[in-house]
Each structure stands twice: as C-alpha cells, then as structure tokens.
Amino acid sequence: xxxxxxxxxxxxxxxxxxxxxxxxxxxxxxxxxxxxxxxxxxxxxxxxxxxxxxxxxxxxxxxxxxxxxxxxxxxxxxxxxxxxxxxxxxxxxxxxxxxxxxxxxxxxxxxxxxxxxxxxxxxxxxxxxxxxxxxxxxxxxxxxxxxxxxxxxxxxxxxxxxxxxxxxxxxxxxxxxxxxxxxxxxxxxxxxxxxxxxxxxxxxxxxxxxxxxxxxxxxxxxxxxxxxxxxxxxxxxxxxxxxxxxxxxxxxxxxxxxxxxxxxxxxxxxxxxxxxxxxxxxxxxxxxxxxxxxxxxxxxxxxxxxxxxxxxxxxxxxxxxxxxxxxxxxxxxxxxxxxxxxxxxxxxxxxxxxxxxxxxxxxxxxxxxxxxxxxxxxxxxxxxxxxxxxxxxxxxxxxxxxxxxxxxxxxxxxxxxxxxxxxxxxxxxxxxxxxxxxxxxxxxxxxxxxxxxxxxxxxxxxxxxxxxxxxxxxxxxxxxxxxxxxxxxxxxxxxxxxxxxxxxxxxxxxxxxxxxxxxxxxxxxxxxxxxxxxxxxxxxxxxxxxxxxxxxxxxxxxxxxxxxxxxxxxxxxxxxxxxxxxxxxxxxxxxxxxxxxxxxxxxxxxxxxxxxxxx
Amino acid sequence: xxxxxxxxxxxxxxxxxxxxxxxxxxxxxxxxxxxxxxxxxxxxxxxxxxxxxxxxxxxxxxxxxxxxxxxxxxxxxxxxxxxxxxxxxxxxxxxxxxxxxxxxxxxxxxxxxxxxxxxxxxxxxxxxxxxxxxxxxxxxxxxxxxxxxxxxxxxxxxxxxxxxxxxxxxxxxxxxxxxxxxxxxxxxxxxxxxxxxxxxxxxxxxxxxxxxxxxxxxxxxxxxxxxxxxxxxxxxxxxxxxxxxxxxxxxxxxxxxxxxxxxxxxxxxxxxxxxxxxxxxxxxxxxxxxxxxxxxxxxxxxxxxxxxxxxxxxxxxxxxxxxxxxxxxxxxxxxxxxxx
Ligand SMILES: Cc1ncc(C[n+]2csc(CCOP(=O)(O)OP(=O)(O)O)c2C)c(N)n1
Ligand code: SF4
Ligand SMILES: [Mg+2]
Numbered sequence: 001x002x003x004x005x006x007x008x009x010x011x012x013x014x015x016x017x018x019x020x021x022x023x024x025x026x027x028x029x030x031x032x033x034x035x036x037x038x039x040x041x042x043x044x045x046x047x048x049x050x051x052x053x054x055x056x057x058x059x060x061x062x063x064x065x066x067x068x069x070x071x072x073x074x075x076x077x078x079x080x081x082x083x084x085x086x087x088x089x090x091x092x093x094x095x096x097x098x099x100x101x102x103x104x105x106x107x108x109x110x111x112x113x114x115x116x117x118x119x120x121x122x123x124x125x126x127x128x129x130x131x132x133x134x135x136x137x138x139x140x141x142x143x144x145x146x147x148x149x150x151x152x153x154x155x156x157x158x159x160x161x162x163x164x165x166x167x168x169x170x171x172x173x174x175x176x177x178x179x180x181x182x183x184x185x186x187x188x189x190x191x192x193x194x195x196x197x198x199x200x201x202x203x204x205x206x207x208x209x210x211x212x213x214x215x216x217x218x219x220x221x222x223x224x225x226x227x228x229x230x231x232x233x234x235x236x237x238x239x240x241x242x243x244x245x246x247x248x249x250x251x252x253x254x255x256x257x258x259x260x261x262x263x264x265x266x267x268x269x270x271x272x273x274x275x276x277x278x279x280x281x282x283x284x285x286x287x288x289x290x291x292x293x294x295x296x297x298x299x300x301x302x303x304x305x306x307x308x309x310x311x312x313x314x315x316x317x318x319x320x321x322x323x324x325x326x327x328x329x330x331x332x333x334x335x336x337x338x339x340x341x342x343x344x345x346x347x348x349x350x351x352x353x354x355x356x357x358x359x360x361x362x363x364x365x366x367x368x369x370x371x372x373x374x375x376x377x378x379x380x381x382x383x384x385x386x387x388x389x390x391x392x393x394x395x396x397x398x399x400x401x402x403x404x405x406x407x408x409x410x411x412x413x414x415x416x417x418x419x420x421x422x423x424x425x426x427x428x429x430x431x432x433x434x435x436x437x438x439x440x441x442x443x444x445x446x447x448x449x450x451x452x453x454x455x456x457x458x459x460x461x462x463x464x465x466x467x468x469x470x471x472x473x474x475x476x477x478x479x480x481x482x483x484x485x486x487x488x489x490x491x492x493x494x495x496x497x498x499x500x501x502x503x504x505x506x507x508x509x510x511x512x513x514x515x516x517x518x519x520x521x522x523x524x525x526x527x528x529x530x531x532x533x534x535x536x537x538x539x540x541x542x543x544x545x546x547x548x549x550x551x552x553x554x555x556x557x558x559x560x561x562x563x564x565x566x567x568x569x570x571x572x573x574x575x576x577x578x579x580x581x582x583x584x585x586x587x588x589x590x591x592x593x594x595x596x597x598x599x600x601x602x603x604x605x606x607x608x609x610x611x612x613x614x615x
Numbered sequence: 616x617x618x619x620x621x622x623x624x625x626x627x628x629x630x631x632x633x634x635x636x637x638x639x640x641x642x643x644x645x646x647x648x649x650x651x652x653x654x655x656x657x658x659x660x661x662x663x664x665x666x667x668x669x670x671x672x673x674x675x676x677x678x679x680x681x682x683x684x685x686x687x688x689x690x691x692x693x694x695x696x697x698x699x700x701x702x703x704x705x706x707x708x709x710x711x712x713x714x715x716x717x718x719x720x721x722x723x724x725x726x727x728x729x730x731x732x733x734x735x736x737x738x739x740x741x742x743x744x745x746x747x748x749x750x751x752x753x754x755x756x757x758x759x760x761x762x763x764x765x766x767x768x769x770x771x772x773x774x775x776x777x778x779x780x781x782x783x784x785x786x787x788x789x790x791x792x793x794x795x796x797x798x799x800x801x802x803x804x805x806x807x808x809x810x811x812x813x814x815x816x817x818x819x820x821x822x823x824x825x826x827x828x829x830x831x832x833x834x835x836x837x838x839x840x841x842x843x844x845x846x847x848x849x850x851x852x853x854x855x856x857x858x859x860x861x862x863x864x865x866x867x868x869x870x871x872x873x874x875x876x877x878x879x880x881x882x883x884x885x886x887x888x889x890x891x892x893x894x895x896x897x898x899x900x901x902x903x904x905x906x907x908x909x910x911x912x913x914x915x916x917x918x919x920x921x922x923x924x925x926x927x928x929x930x931x932x933x934x935x936x937x938x939x940x941x942x943x944x945x946x947x948x949x950x951x952x953x954x955x
Contacts, residue, residue, distance in 0.1 A: 036953070233953070235947075261695075261699055279931050280935050280937075282931070284702050288728075289725065292695065293692070296688065296695035297695050297696065299696055300695070300697060300701075303686050419944045454663065454684035454707055455663050455706060456663060457663055460663060462667075463685075463686060465689050
C-alpha cells in the first residue's frame with residue numbers, strides 16, 4: 001500500500017454495471033458493507049432490468065448497482081466518480097451516469113466485435129477518442145481472472161465467474177480498503193464450496209495488485225472521510241426489509257399476531273418474502289390468489305384480532321380500493337403498504353415514482369378517509385411501518401403507508417434500536433362480558449370504536465360494509481345517521497393530528513427566502529441540495545412531510561413564515577395540489593419529474609438557484 | 616387447533632339474533648337459517664367460537680340473523696375474508712354464506728382457491744340460480760336459454776355446476792341439499808361441521824320472487840322420488856318412488872337401471888364411497904341431472920386430507936421451537952452488524 005498522503009473526499013459514488021449474470025449486486029453490496037465497517041456512511045441503489053435474463057451482452061440485459069459512501073450520505077448519489085463496466089452494453093447504457101473526468105474501468109477483454117455490435121456501437125469506444133474526457137482504465141479483467149485461478153479452475157466458465165471480484169479488488173485499491181471483510185463474507189457465503197472461496201479471494205487480490213503493480217490508478221487513490229455517527233450498533237438495511245421488520249416490531253409491541261395477506265408485485269414483493277421467513281416470530285403470512293384476496297384476508301384477520309397488513313404496489317392498490325372502503329366502514333385496523341412504482345397500468349415496474357398519492361388519499365368510492373403516511377428513507381421505513389401499525393391499531397382505522405421503489409430496494413445504514421426504546425401500542429380492546437359493549441361505541445378523545453375479538457365472551461356482534469348506526473352498530477339507512485357517520489369517520493382521521501409531532505424545518509431557518517417542501521422518498525436528494533446551497537450562503541430552508549393525511553397541526557403556521565414555497569415531487573403535482581386544497585390562500589411553486597428516476601441533487605440546485613436568483 | 620366446546624347445553628335461542636329477518640316470505644333462506652340455528656347447539660362449540668362470514672346478496676344477510684360473531688363483507692370476497700379469519704384465529708369455527716353469484720361469478724376465483732387450499736371452513740352455497748338482491752339478473756348457474764332481466768332473449772352462457780368446480784379444485788368435501796327438506800339439511804350441515812377442511816354444501820334454494828320453481832324438476836312433489844338420489848356411505852345407489860331404480864357404473868360412465876329388469880339386482884348397483892380420493896365417480900355423481908338422471912344429494916365427497924391450517928400451525932410450531940430468532944431484538948441484531 002502506498003504511504004503517500006492520499007486525496008481526501010467527503011463522499012464518492014461508484015457504479016458497478018454489467019450483464020445480469022455478472023454479479024454486480026454482490027460486488028456493490030460487498031463494497032458498501034466494507035466501507036460501512038470502515039466507518040463510512042453508505043447508501044446503495046440497485047438498477048435491475050425488467051427482464052430476468054435478457055440476451056447476453058445486450059443493453060436490455062444490463063444490471064447495475066450504485067454505491068455512495070462518505071461522511072454524510074442521504075441518498076445513493078447522482079452521478080458516479082467511478083464507473084465499472086463489465087461489458088460494452090453496460091458502458092454504452094451507463095456512461096450518462098459518469099461525471100465528466102471520472103474514472104471508467106472496463107473489462108477490455110469483453111470488447112469483441114460481436115459484443116461491441118450488440119451494444120449498438122459501430123466502433124469500439126476504447127479505440128476512438130469518445131472517452132477522452134474520462135480517465136479510462138482498460139483492464140484485461142477476464143484474462144487476468146482466468147490466470148489468477150488457473151490452479152483452482154481449469155474450465156473457463158467457472159474461472160470467469162469471479163470476474164466481478166477483480167473489479168472489486170480494483171475499487172478497494174482506489175479507496176484503500178482492507179480485504180478482511182470481503183474474505184470473511186466470501187467464507188460465509190460460499191462455505192459449501194471452498195474452491196469458490198479460494199478463487200474469489202485470489203481474484204480480489206489480483207484486482208488490487210493489478211492497480212498497485214501497474215500504477216494506473218496510483219494518482220487516483222482517495223481516502224473517503226469517515227462518518228460522524230451516533231454511537232450504537234449498525235447494520236445495512238433496504239427499505240423493504242425495514243418495512244417488514246417495523247411491522248414485526250409493532251406486532252410484538254402490541255402483543256398481537258402479525259398477519260400479512262399479499263400477492264407478489266414488484267417492487268413490493270420483498271416485504272412478503274421477508275415476512276414469510278419469520279413464522280418463528282408469529283408472522284402469519286398468506287400468499288393470496290390476487291391482491292383483492294390479499295387485502296380481504298387481512299380484513300378478516302383484523303376482525304379476528306390480528307395486526308393485519310397487506311403490501312403491494314400501485315396496480316395492486318387499485319385492486320384493493322373496494323376492500324379498503326370496507327375497512328373504513330367496519331372501522332378495523334389495517335396497514336396497507338404501497339411501494340410505489342412508475343405508472344399508470346403496468347408502467348415502469350422496476351422504476352420509482354410518487355404518483356400513487358391521489359390514489360392513497362382519494363381512490364375509493366364514497367367518503368372514505370384513511371390515514372396516509374410516507375417513509376422518507378430506506379432506514380426510517382422501519383419507524384414509519386411501526387408508526388403506521390401504531391396509529392391504525394390505536395385509532396381503529398385503515399392506514400396507507402407509502403414508500404417507493406427507490407426506498408424499498410435502496411439500502412442505508414440503520415442504527416439498530418432496542419425494542420425497549422419503542423413506544424408501547426395500546427389498541428382499544430373491549431372488555432369481555434362488558435354489558436355496555438356496543439360495536440360502534442367510541443372513545444371520546446380519539447373516536448376509535450372498541451375492538452372485540454371473536455372468541456371473547458359476551459361480546460358477540462356483527463359488522464359489515466353496510467352503513468352502521470352510530471353506537472349500536474346495527475344496519476342503518478337513516479339519512480341523519482349517515483351524515484353523522486360520514487362526519488365521524490372523517491373527524492376520527494383528523495384527530496390523529498392531535499398526536500403527531502410538529503412539522504419542523506430540517507435545513508435552514510425562518511429567514512429563508514425559499515422553503516423547499518418534499519414528502520416521501522425524495523428526502524435524501526432534497527436535503528442534500530438545500531444543505532449545499534445553505535453552505536454557499538443561500539437563504540433557503542427545507543421541510544419534509546411524512547404525515548400526509550392528516551397533516552401536522554402546525555403546517556399552516558410553518559408555511560406562513562415563508563413567502564416562497566416550492567413543492568418537489570416525482571409526479572405531476574399531487575402533493576402540491578393537496579396542499580393547495582388545504583391552504584387555499586397560500587401559493588405554491590412546484591417542481592416535478594416523472595422519468596422513473598429519483599431527483600438528482602444537481603437538477604434541484606439548479607432549479608432552486610433559478611428561483612432564488614430571480615427574486 | 617381445537618375449538619373450545621361449550622360447558623353448558625346451548626339451545627336455538629342462544630343463537631337467534633335480535634335482528635328482524637328481512638327475506639321475502641317463502642324464500643328458501645328461512646329454512647336454511649332455521650337449520651343452522653338448530654345444529655349449532657348440537658355441534659356444541661362455545662357461542663363465541665362461531666364466526667359467520669358472508670359476501671353480498673340476499674343470502675349474505677345471513678350473519679345478521681345468527682347471534683355469533685359475524686362479518687358481512689363485500690361482493691364475492693367472503694372466502695378471502697374467511698381465510699384471514701381462520702388463519703389469524705384458528706380456534707374459530709368459520710362459516711361462509713354465499714350466493715351463486717357471490718360464490719361463482721365475482722367470487723369464483725376465491726372460491727376455487729379456498730377449496731384448493733383445503734382451508735378449514737364451512738361453506739354454504741345458496742344456489743337460487745339468480746341474482747336475488749339485484750332483482751333478477753342471470754347468474755353463472757342460471758340455465759341456458761332462461762329469460763331473465765338481462766337475458767330477454769334467453770341466456771347464452773353455459774352454466775357452472777358448483778359441484779364440478781369443487782371437484783375440479785380437488786375439494787375434500789361436497790354435499791348437496793334442498794331448502795324444503797329441513798331434516799336432510801340439518802344432517803348434511805352436521806356432516807359438514809364434522810369435516811376438517813373446506814366443506815361445501817350447495818343448497819338448492821328457491822327465490823320465490825325472481826326465479827320461483829327453478830329447482831322444480833327435482834323438487835316437485837309428484838316426481839321428486841324419481842329425481843332425487845340420496846347418497847348414503849357404503850350403501851347402493853337406489854332411488855325412485857318404489858325404490859326400483861339404481862345407478863350402475865358401465866364402462867366409464869353412469870347409467871340408470873331398473874332393479875329386477877334384465878337380471879339386475881341390488882348387487883349390481885354402485886355402492887357409494889364418499890371417502891375415495893379419486894374424484895372420478897364423485898364428479899360423475901355431481902354432474903347427474905334430470906331428465907336422464909336423478910340429481911345426487913347428501914354427502915357426495917368427504918375425503919380426509921390435512922387442512923391448510925393444520926400444516927400452517929405445524930410449521931409455526933416447529934419454527935418457533937427451532938429458530939434462534941425468538942424476538943424482534945434478535946432479528947434486528949441478526950446477520951452482519953457492527954458497533955460504532
Ligand atoms: C362490487 C359489486 N358489484 C356488484 C354488486 C351488486 N350485487 C349485489 S348482490 C349481487 C348478486 C347477488 O346474487 P347472489 O350472489 O346469487 O345472491 P342472492 O341475492 O341470489 O342470494 C350483485 C350483482 C355489488 N354489491 N358489489
Ligand atoms: S329476492 Fe329471492 S332470494 Fe332474495 S329474499 Fe326474496 S325470495 Fe329470497
Ligand atoms: Mg343467487
């Protein structure tokens with residue numbers, strides 16, 4: 001290892017791209033976890049193709065994994081400092097993500113005439129000067145990999161499987177990371193095939209040594225600043241896993257069985273997969289025949305006394321609409337998780353968007369209010385899933401938790417809480433043999449009705465989707481009662497605001513000329529953009545919403561402190577219009593994007609600068 | 616998981632709700648309700664252990680009239696709701712009430728999947744071959760050619776026979792009964808209650824208003840003995856006014872024969888075995904219909920098979936015992952973690 005003083009950087013972005021079978025996800029994960037163990041903050045985001053196994057060496061088959069490491073990391077980064085491209089197609093389709101002047105590492109061995117042609121190049125980009133604006137490293141990755149493992153594998157196929165480890169070794173060299181973590185990870189992951197462990201370890205070193213010996217990257221070596229993180233135990237977590245675990249935590253705190261009724265759909269399936277593993281924690285997971293059966297089974301489970309959930313994405317939420325209305329009418333707790341993706345219809349299944357907000361707020365027949373909340377980072381999906389369950393159980397009303405493909409599949413460092421730190425959850429259970437029990441008798445403060453669980457003595461009752469007489473809960477078509485019930489159901493949701501934390505400024509203060517407003521999965525990019533502008537002395541502030549229906553009580557007061565407000569979201573303006581309908585006298589600017597991609601910090605800064613400059 | 620029995624002898628009155636029964640006078644649903652109220656005390660579970668679940672339709676009003684826990688769902692989804700009830704709370708005796716439209720049109724998908732899984736629930740299918748609640752449109756069980764409000768020139772669709780759907784989904788229990796025969800209704804319901812797994816009883820139910828006498832060809836007093844074959848486990852299949860007719864298996868199909876004619880004796884008749892796993896004969900029995908055949912009633916199929924819920928609980932129990940992750944703290948700290 002070099003002894004010279006290295007360049008220091010606050011953060012760097014590395015993007016690994018290759019053919020679907022090239023192991024880019026594993027490479028990226030290993031790099032990010034090594035960085036985390038080394039004290040960096042991290043965020044990752046995978047970029048899967050929609051096809052499972054598209055033809056080899058085509059653009060449709062390119063799979064990627066972006067890793068952002070550094071001192072203070074809020075998102076997986078815009079453009080990369082290093083692009084690792086394992087074949088021509090991945091270079092062609094991902095060059096747009098590389099910063100000007102960034103390092104591009106390619107496996108030169110894969111740039112055959114055939115592969116170049118399949119990628120859509122007419123000439124090899126390695127031979128003309130199309131990449132002259134970058135630091136291009138043409139590494140013979142395949143041949144050096146085969147060479148490194150020649151004593152372990154003689155067949156070319158087995159040998160070439162470790163190519164990704166060569167690239168990883170090169171990245172470790174650039175960011176001067178130790179190899180221990182990767183060694184132990186490989187030993188665990190491939191414990192049944194010692195040859196694979198041996199081969200992979202050898203190839204990581206071959207990649208590292210290639211850089212050291214050839215000096216090609218010596219001047220590019222960088223030390224990434226360590227994060228200043230609160231003390232504690234940490235792990236890496238994706239938003240979907242965090243959501244699943246948050247639900248499990250809530251069930252434990254409420255002392256209820258967890259029921260999940262779901263149907264697989266990208267990008268929400270991982271929640272179902274994760275919870276299906278945890279029968280030992282009492283998770284009663286049911287893979288239904290469709291989304292309607294998923295949510296209806298959850299409603300049945302809720303009636304029968306479980307913390308009931310149904311996880312899905314946009315098209316599935318559409319199918320669940322009628323049943324959500326049933327949960328509103330029967331005033332049962334129910335958590336619906338929508339991991340949003342690009343729509344409408346099948347849309348962009350593997351890409352992210354925030355365009356289901358209207359559907360969550362309004363997408364049902366009749367006056368059917370639900371609580372709507374949104375997670376805003378992969379890690380805080382844990383807390384918002386927990387919070388969704390808590391609010392739903394304590395207020396006896398369905399709740400929709402919005403996350404998105406970016407949060408769900410992306411990962412971040414997660415400071416592991418102790419269960420004892422989380423609040424207790426107290427659903428309003430009825431008391432067995434209570435002679436005054438009536439299904440729709442309400443708590444005077446929250447308006448929540450009591451929950452009598454089938455099996456409890458002396459509380460037999462019937463409920464359903466027909467309008468109920470308040471109190472008694474029998475079927476009623478009486479006009480005045482319907483008006484009263486419509487009002488009560490709305491008021492019950494509004495009163496949730498009494499228990500919500502105040503909406504706060506995350507960056508900046510009240511003297512700012514521009515307030516940036518976001519909600520849900522865009523928090524990382526917005527926060528970074530506003531912070532960077534603040535550091536440049538711009539008068540700009542930022543607030544981000546997790547509670548959407550109802551809004552925190554001080555929202556109007558907060559907005560009234562600012563003359564200019566811009567609402568940024570990955571849709572055509574659903575939240576901003578919701579705010580307009582809530583605060584009619586306030587005017588809001590908006591910034592929207594629907595490309596299936598997260599916001600880039602650079603585009604946000606440009607937009608905000610434009611507004612600030614033009615004042 | 617065992618369902619708790621009542622410590623005291625309950626009566627019909629314990630299960631009669633205070634709601635006014637609003638079905639039309641003469642509707643077959645009244646008799647079905649009376650039967651259910653009659654057998655619940657006999658089954659013997661605690662009052663609180665029964666849970667009725669329905670969809671939407673005249674017949675789906677059923678839960679309001681039974682003083683147990685009850686859930687009146689949305690159209691077609693009773694099976695899905697009941698599935699959640701049973702998985703979440705396996706100590707409940709779950710009863711589904713669903714019309715022919717509810718079960719086989721809008722809810723057809725849930726119906727076959729419930730059966731395929733052998734979910735441990737009881738399913739009463741009220742087959743009046745019409746949409747009653749919406750006032751007389753044809754359903755998937757309406758006969759081809761019938762004039763209804765939405766088929767002014769006759770129904771074009773070929774109908775479903777619910778029994779075939781049950782067999783097709785490899786159901787473990789299927790029985791058929793008639794609303795105007797209270798004794799046999801009660802008996803069939805008792806058999807259903809005893810069965811572990813999805814037990815479906817199709818009740819031929821008369822809708823006096825929109826499809827009166829639709830089951831006439833089997834229920835008509837004058838001909839019913841010739842048109843109804845009541846199956847009994849282990850007994851030869853005999854029917855007819857003077858019990859002179861029987862069913863034989865000839866080659867790969869069923870045939871009606873006359874006992875005493877052409878040397879046919881009782882010994883030649885098919886002996887009913889509801890417990891055979893193979894659905895072949897049960898399917899043929901379920902398919903029989905007039906005028907060529909009598910219609911089969913009673914328990915056509917009752918096969919022992921582990922239920923979804925038995926397998927589910929077994930997995931839960933084994934995993935709870937063997938997993939090293941005992942609580943959420945364990946889970947949060949599992950895998951790669953590190954101290955900062
Ligand atoms: C989603 C939905 N679609 C349509 C209806 C209207 N609808 C209510 S009951 C019914 C049919 C009822 O027929 P069936 O299930 O046979 O029950 P029956 O009334 O005959 O007992 C229909 C079409 C509805 N309530 N909900
Ligand atoms: S309409 Fe028909 S099914 Fe409905 S209650 Fe009246 S008779 Fe019964
Ligand atoms: Mg009907």
